[in-house]
Amino acid sequence: MALTSPRILLIDSYDSFTHNLAALCKKSIPDCHIHIIKNDSVDDAKLKVYLSHFSAIVVGPGPGSPENPCDIGVVRHLWRLPEEHLLPIFGVCLGLQSLAIEFGAKLGRLNVVKHGQISQIQHNGEEIFQGVKEVSAVRYHSLYVSLDNCQDLQPLAWADDGAENGPVIMAARHKTKPFWAVQYHPESVRTDGGGEEILRNFWRLAQTWASSEGRKICPWNTLVEKVVGPSWPVPRLVTSPRSPLIISTVTTRLLQIPGCLPTSICEAIGVMKENSDFVLLDSAAQPGRFTLIGCLTPRSTRIIHTVGEPHIHVRTQEKCMLEDLAGADIWAWLATFMRIRRAVGGTSESPFWGGLIGYLSYELGVQSLAPSLLSGDRKMSKSSHPDVNLVFVDRSIVVDSTSGSVYIQSLLPNDDAWLDSMCSTLKQTAMVQMDSGRASPAKRRKKSTTGSPLVSLPDREQYISQIGRAKEHLFAGDSYELCLTAPTRISVPKGADASRNSSSSWELYKILRARNPAPHSAYLRLHPSTMLSSSPERFLSYSRPPDTTCQLRPIKGTVRKAPGVTRAVAEQALAGSAKEVAENLMIVDLIRHDLHGVVGEDVSVRQFCKVEEYKTVWQLVSVIEGKLRDGSDADQSSNLGWEVLRRSLPPGSMTGAPKKRSVEILHTLEDQDRGIYSGVFGYWCVGGSGDWSVTIRSCFKYDPQEGSECCHAAGRSPLDDSTRESSHFEEWCIGAGGAITALSDPEAEWDEMIVKVDSVVRAFGDVEFLENYG
Numbered sequence: 125m126a127l128t129s130p131r132i133l134l135i136d137s138y139d140s141f142t143h144n145l146a147a148l149c150k151k152s153i154p155d156c157h158i159h160i161i162k163n164d165s166v167d168d169a170k171l172k173v174y175l176s177h178f179s180a181i182v183v184g185p186g187p188g189s190p191e192n193p194c195d196i197g198v199v200r201h202l203w204r205l206p207e208e209h210l211l212p213i214f215g216v217c218l219g220l221q222s223l224a225i226e227f228g229a230k231l232g233r234l235n236v237v238k239h240g241q242i243s244q245i246q247h248n249g250e251e252i253f254q255g256v257k258e259v260s261a262v263r264y265h266s267l268y269v270s271l272d273n274c275q276d277l278q279p280l281a282w283a284d285d286g287a288e289n290g291p292v293i294m295a296a297r298h299k300t301k302p303f304w305a306v307q308y309h310p311e312s313v314r315t316d317g318g319g320e321e322i323l324r325n326f327w328r329l330a331q332t333w334a335s336s337e338g339r340k341i342c343p344w345n346t347l348v349e350k351v352v353g354p355s356w357p358v359p360r361l362v363t364s365p366r367s368p369l370i371i372s373t374v375t376t377r378l379l380q381i382p383g384c385l386p387t388s389i390c391e392a393i394g395v396m397k398e399n400s401d402f403v404l405l406d407s408a409a410q411p412g413r414f415t416l417i418g419c420l421t422p423r424s425t426r427i428i429h430t431v432g433e434p435h436i437h438v439r440t441q442e443k444c445m446l447e448d449l450a451g452a453d454i455w456a457w458l459a460t461f462m463r464i465r466r467a468v469g470g471t472s473e474s475p476f477w478g479g480l481i482g483y484l485s486y487e488l489g490v491q492s493l494a495p496s497l498l499s500g501d502r503k504m505s506k507s508s509h510p511d512v513n514l515v516f517v518d519r520s521i522v523v524d525s526t527s528g529s530v531y532i533q534s535l536l537p538n539d540d541a542w543l544d545s546m547c548s549t550l551k552q553t554a555m556v557q558m559d560s561g562r563a564s565p566a567k568r569r570k571k572s573t574t575g576s577p578l579v580s581l582p583d584r585e586q587y588i589s590q591i592g593r594a595k596e597h598l599f600a601g602d603s604y605e606l607c608l609t610a611p612t613r614i615s616v617p618k619g620a621d622a623s624r625n626s627s628s629s630w631e632l633y634k635i636l637r638a639r640n641p642a643p644h645s646a647y648l649r650l651h652p653s654t655m656l657s658s659s660p661e662r663f664l665s666y667s668r669p670p671d672t673t674c675q676l677r678p679i680k681g682t683v684r685k686a687p688g689v690t691r692a693v694a695e696q697a698l699a700g701s702a703k704e705v706a707e708n709l710m711i712v713d714l715i716r717h718d719l720h721g722v723v724g725e726d727v728s729v730r731q732f733c734k735v736e737e738y739k740t741v742w743q744l745v746s747v748i749e750g751k752l753r754d755g756s757d758a759d760q761s762s763n764l765g766w767e768v769l770r771r772s773l774p775p776g777s778m779t780g781a782p783k784k785r786s787v788e789i790l791h792t793l794e795d796q797d798r799g800i801y802s803g804v805f806g807y808w809c810v811g812g813s814g815d816w817s818v819t820i821r822s823c824f825k826y827d828p829q830e831g832s833e834c835c836h837a838a839g840r841s842p843l844d845d846s847t848r849e850s851s852h853f854e855e856w857c858i859g860a861g862g863a864i865t866a867l868s869d870p871e872a873e874w875d876e877m878i879v880k881v882d883s884v885v886r887a888f889g890d891v892e893f894l895e896n897y898g
């Protein structure tokens with residue numbers, strides 16, 4: 125064993141698999157510390173000074189081309205390090221390509237690009253392949269290198285792509301310098317035989333080289349750490365002031381109401397009052413189990429924020445305050461807000477005791493990931509939804525659909541009177557429900573005398589051409605997968621019976637729930653925004669500390685349910701399709717990276733590409749879990765899940781990989797903000813747990829007249845002329861899209877997008893289409 129722990133410098137070229145590589149290094153190189161820097165964070169002159177403190181460098185994969193200085197950054201200088209600075213380097217994918225072109229290799233584009241595809245690797249059993257047997261490896265590349273005129277490099281491995289690309293170099297080494305590299309991804313979850321084994325061999329070769337050269341490693345010091353940062357994983361927790369806390373206690377009443385219908389409860393507690401806020405997170409289908417209902421009061425605190433504004437609107441029905449963020453970000457502000465509301469004493473069976481419920485927009489995630497995209501020219505329309513729209517729920521009802529238990533909970537002190545009265549309301553509701561056999565049914569939308577809802581689909585030609593442009597980026601190596609989306613608008617004539625005590629959005633929700641029941645259904649009426657969801661996709665859940673487990677359930681792969689599309693047929697079309705599995709695998713690897721980024725090594729794939737059945741579609745679903753190491757600090761533990769959320773938005777399944785570059789490309793392809801769609805909605809419980817779903821298969825409405833002045837962003841008036849003109853209509857928006865890969869057929873992608881729109885449009889009854897329905 126080495127006397128001091130080896131330090132490895134991992135250079136990240138803005139990829140979405142870098143932390144997976146860090147985890148693989150940790151596993152393969154005993155006792156090592158990994159320091160991750162971006163390829164443009166230091167210049168080569170500065171970096172050279174610090175290299176003597178490291179045992180080796182690992183150059184990670186990344187988007188773009190090794191020939192483009194902006195894509196490769198400082199990496200290209202490493203291969204020409206003078207003797208006195210030389211150290212062992214291991215390159216992956218873009219890393220191999222950079223090594224190769226620096227020593228005269230030719231770079232080309234593959235005829236058939238390989239993204240998320242598995243190849244058998246032939247190798248010569250030498251060097252990093254010593255003792256290695258069969259290797260099947262995942263590839264994410266559009267570019268390849270040819271070593272024909274390259275005297276300095278020796279090829280070590282190949283993939284035979286037959287008629288597609290012929291033999292493609294999969295590994296190489298420098299003949300005299302301590303450089304080795306692979307074209308495939310040793311860190312991918314589906315690489316078998318060529319991961320840990322190769323890194324261990326690299327480390328052995330690196331040590332042999334170092335001792336033969338008599339290389340001395342300088343002791344670690346804080347100056348170096350200042351430049352390269354602390355070792356991975358960095359627990360960069362959102363900070364909150366350490367003031368003493370008064371921790372409140374949850375009071376719970378338990379009722380047993382088998383078959384209890386959450387929609388009946390909502391109606392019993394006032395969901396029909398359209399002007400009031402209302403929140404329901406509804407497990408309307410398997411594998412969902414718990415349904416959460418907020419019992420809001422005029423004193424319930426609303427939190428509203430728009431990206432780019434320096435303040436947060438904090439309001440109750442009685443007062444409205446503008447809180448200055450004072451340089452902090454909204455995440456830190458919310459962490460502080462929740463810290464002083466931490467509570468104990470709720471029942472462990474209930475996932476939610478009270479806390480924040482609402483949504484976070486796609487752009488909120490973009491702000492953390494690629495802030496430059498939103499600076500300056502963000503096109504906010506008068507009816508842009510807020511980016512953060514939450515309510516603090518201190519009274520709640522949780523329904524367990526499996527056991528029939530109903531938990532009535534309050535965070536307020538001395539709230540027995542409310543708890544008692546809610547218990548009797550619910551018992552009464554249950555009796556009425558039993559008498560009538562069921563809850564008030566979802567009424568079919570009445571045909572309005574003023575006409576049918578008008579559906580305006582995205583422009584088909586434009587969508588197909590966007591797919592073409594997306595594929596161009598994929599062929600060029602800028603992205604491995606792009607989740608392209610587009611908005612559909614629905615204009616619904618307002619019924620003559622619209623009144624203060626009838627809620628058309630609630631009626632619509634009940635129809636959506638009946639026609640497309642989903643595990644992540646939701647009805648969120650947080651004025652000025654209303655959101656109805658039938659999402660099948662969990663983004664992230666985190667259990668109550670201590671020993672928090674995070675779970676993510678990405679979906680990639682969709683097949684419409686139709687006569688004859690049995691489970692066996694769907695399995696063939698999804699789990700049996702190399703294209704669909706590749707799409708899903710890319711997101712699984714991306715999510716492993718996101719999770720590894722916060723929790724460190726303890727990440728595992730619990731389910732890979734399983735076909736799950738939903739009301740209108742079959743979906744290919746994977747499950748990834750990570751365990752958070754709890755510190756002794758309860759404050760920090762209760763923030764960890766929130767930290768994972770902060771660092772993992774927007775959801776990878778809605779962007780593609782690598783996430784940052786894909787988001788940048790999508791920004792050029794899609795001509796407007798996604799808003800609520802593609803973000804997440806869910807809760808953060810006062811006990812430290814949380815559950816956030818991907819905002820898809822949902823529709824949204826903006827009501828200028830319903831919000832108070834205070835909640836509107838500066839420059840946006842509550843009621844402008846265009847809304848006044850259309851005030852006889854309710855304007856709804858549905859976002860939908862799908863993952864575009866190099867293998868995508870544009871017509872099939874258009875159809876898939878329409879299938880997703882259709883799963884929501886069906887709630888609107890008989891509609892008229894303004895565009896060609898495809």
Ligand SMILES: C=C(O[C@@H]1C=C(C(=O)O)C=C[C@H]1O)C(=O)O
Binds near residue numbers: 607609682818863
């Ligand atoms: C983009 C959407 O869905 C996403 C894309 C999927 C796919 O490409 O198969 C599946 C689920 C979602 O992650 C949508 O529903 O609008």
Ligand SMILES: NC(=O)CC[C@H](N)C(=O)O
Binds near residue numbers: 184
């Ligand atoms: N995974 C990678 O590093 C990809 C490298 C390069 N952008 C390509 O597509 O070939």
